[in-house]
Amino acid sequence: MTTGKAEGTRMSYDGMSDEEFWDARYGGSHQRVWSGDPNVALVAEGSDLEPGRALDLGCGEGGDAIWLARRGWRVTAVDISGVVLERAARSAEEAGVAGRIDWQRHDLGVSFPEGEFDLVSAHFLHSPGAGMPREKILRAAASAVAPGGVLLIVGHAGPPPWDPDGYPEVHLPTPQEVLEGLALPRDGWRVLRCEEYEREQAGPEGRPFTRTDNVLKVRRLDG
Template sequence: MDHEGHDGAARHWDEMYRSRPRVWSGRPNPQLVAEAAGLEPGTALDLGCGEGADALWLAEQGWAVTAVDVSAVALERAEQHAAGSAAGNRITWLQRDLDAWAPTEQFDLVSAQFLHSTEAPWQRPHRVAADAVRPGGTLLIVGHHPEGLPPWRSQPDESQPGEDSRPEESHTGEHSHSHGGDAHANSGMFFTAEQAADELGIAPPQWRVDVAASREREATGPDGQSAVLADAVLRATRLQPRPA
């Protein structure tokens, strides 16, 4: 695992992960599975990889994966989990702060799942994601739709991005840039697929938008409550190199 120092953000997320033996379900995010299953494997960048379920699923499909997270604790768990799979050696784990880092290379697939943060605008890490897609490659952004947020969001627990914090019941997978606090105060953390495309400049002639949708799914909250949530899903293909 490749480490860099990250001070406050790393400490926050390390403490969160240490508070539980496992935070996420261990299953890949369903929108990733739905959108990436038909793609030809190549190189993939998984931003905010958490405990590594998405990265491992991609590796098992034949992708060479670079998985990035700010938490060393999450990455250690992810690496240990992947070590039990024959595909684990297809993953490179990097400790990086997504609010300050950008890759120097480009990828065939860049996945940004639920990168919601109370500390920084949502646009910054998603611009990093878009810039990291090579011509012909795929950008996949998934987030909580602002009109389909978890009803348990007002609870002070910041450990989950709206998915179930109990691994045995979680409907979705994982990613570590999460949120908490008052839903109205943090409304700027969330976006529709159309807003993401507009803000990030995902449009012709540089891009072809393949999917821009809101998708409902069932989820279970930290106290066992059930709800129907909505995901904003944006999948696009880069047609031209990014401007110099």
């Protein structure tokens, strides 16, 4: 899935399945597609969390999963692309944290990892076309949060500044829309953050841009 850390030329979807699209996206380059760094919102929102079990949905090349593993988390990292999971696993080996990450391939609209997690993270879980049931996936993500655990959902608030007409078929909900779509029981969850934020992102040829994204952070209450 997208991670939004660095983007180049837009690919044409041309009716491919999500798996075909992302395998082609990652398989078209022998170099990293993204920066390899963890997402800034994960660092900001996750640095003070006690390490436990984490689920990284749409892990891409593994920057977030590797960052979590280095901090002592046991991570289940999931993506639809087998191509990118192989690349991420190699990066984890190089980082010395391969034993702390379980890489799993899932089309999240069809199958979902088993278990409960102290942190469930979904960063930029967007995909072109209409095949990915994002709201259904995020509800499953909420169900996977253990009592006392955190659900962190980060998404784009709009298209990239260098491609304002990019992927018009992809709906980019506000953080409040994401929260409402989860349909969480009010007495079972506490909203920690629900807002837009700005960050710097490298566009084509490394040119810096300011981009607006949104973040939703909620904690499942004990009991």
